[in-house]
Amino acid sequence: MTPIFDWSFALEILPTLGFALIVTIQATLLGMLVAVTLGLVLAMLRRSRLRIVSLPVAFVIEFVRSTPLLVQMYFLFYVLPLSGVRMSPLATGIVALGLHYATYCAEVYRAGIEAVPRGQWEAATALNLSRWRTAADVVLPQAIPPVVPALGNYLVAMFKDTPLLSAITVVELLQQSKMIGSATFRYTEPLTLVGLLFLALSLVAAWGVRGLEARLQRYGGKR
Numbered sequence: 152m153t154p155i156f157d158w159s160f161a162l163e164i165l166p167t168l169g170f171a172l173i174v175t176i177q178a179t180l181l182g183m184l185v186a187v188t189l190g191l192v193l194a195m196l197r198r199s200r201l202r203i204v205s206l207p208v209a210f211v212i213e214f215v216r217s218t219p220l221l222v223q224m225y226f227l228f229y230v231l232p233l234s235g236v237r238m239s240p241l242a243t244g245i246v247a248l249g250l251h252y253a254t255y256c257a258e259v260y261r262a263g264i265e266a267v268p269r270g271q272w273e274a275a276t277a278l279n280l281s282r283w284r285t286a287a288d289v290v291l292p293q294a295i296p297p298v299v300p301a302l303g304n305y306l307v308a309m310f311k312d313t314p315l316l317s318a319i320t321v322v323e324l325l326q327q328s329k330m331i332g333s334a335t336f337r338y339t340e341p342l343t344l345v346g347l348l349f350l351a352l353s354l355v356a357a358w359g360v361r362g363l364e365a366r367l368q369r370y371g372g373k374r
Contacts, residue, residue, distance in 0.1 A: 161340040164331050168344055171327035176352070178245050178323065179310045185249025186309070187302060190256025195286065197261060215254040221315050223247050228319040244316040252305050259301045263294035296367040303360025307353050324348065 196208045215223070224247040228240065238246065267290050275285035317326035328341035 156339055156343065157337070160335075160337060161344060164341055165344065167331065168324060168327055168341065168348070171322060171324045172348055174241065174322065175310070175313045175324040178241065178248060178313050178316060178321070179306070181245045182248030182252065182309055183306050185245065186252035186256050186305065189249060189253035191260050193253060193257035194260035194264065197257065198264065212254045212257055215251060216258075220247065220251045220312060221318060223251055224315060224319050240316070240319050240321045243319055244313075244321050248309055248312065252309050255305055256302060259298045259305075260294070263298040264290055266297065267293050296364070299364045299367060300360060303357065303363070306360065307356050310353060310356065311349065 193208055193212060197205050197212065199205045199208075224244065227238075227247050228243045231238075231243075271289055271293065272285065275289045280289070313323050314325035316323045317329075322330070324345055328338075328345045331341045332338035
């Protein structure tokens with residue numbers, strides 16, 4: 152009788168899944184880099200005193216947050232090339248993940264910035280600091296550490312959304328397991344390994360975020 156879970160087969164396919172895992176991690180890290188960078192820019196633009204800037208940015212943020220990530224991936228992969236902008240499937244997936252989560256990060260940043268006491272802004276104004284220096288040297292160092300846990304949650308969420316990349320032909324972890332299953336007619340081992348790998352890396356990411364949060368709190372206390 153064929154065993155329910157064949158450990159020898161699982162070990163055989165593990166290297167193949169490992170290469171696909173590298174693609175998944177690459178998409179997650181680069182996508183999160185785009186998200187945290189662009190999110191901060193969007194947050195600052197949304198707080199602009201010029202309504203001609205803040206209103207369109209607010210609309211874009213709400214529009215992206217209110218539409219499915221998969222639809223956005225399809226648009227970037229199938230529609231955007233019609234205008235002459237062409238990217239590889241992996242690059243398209245990274246951009247889609249980054250843009251989608253940047254809108255969520257923007258709201259997190261905005262909440263952190265607005266939580267900074269108004270007196271800090273007034274003190275910077277009294278010292279004749281420019282708006283840019285006030286934001287960079289006074290406000291953001293106080294606003295970002297408290298929102299690190301929320302940003303970390305989005306990192307884990309993005310990692311778990313990477314299987315959507317298979318819809319635009321990216322062979323990431325889950326897609327590779329499905330390909331193995333269709334070739335060998337054994338789905339138990341590859342899908343189980345995928346679940347365990349996602350669980351392990353999600354726990355590692357959460358642990359890393361908690362460590363970073365504690366380090367930032369210690370640094371803030373010393374200051």
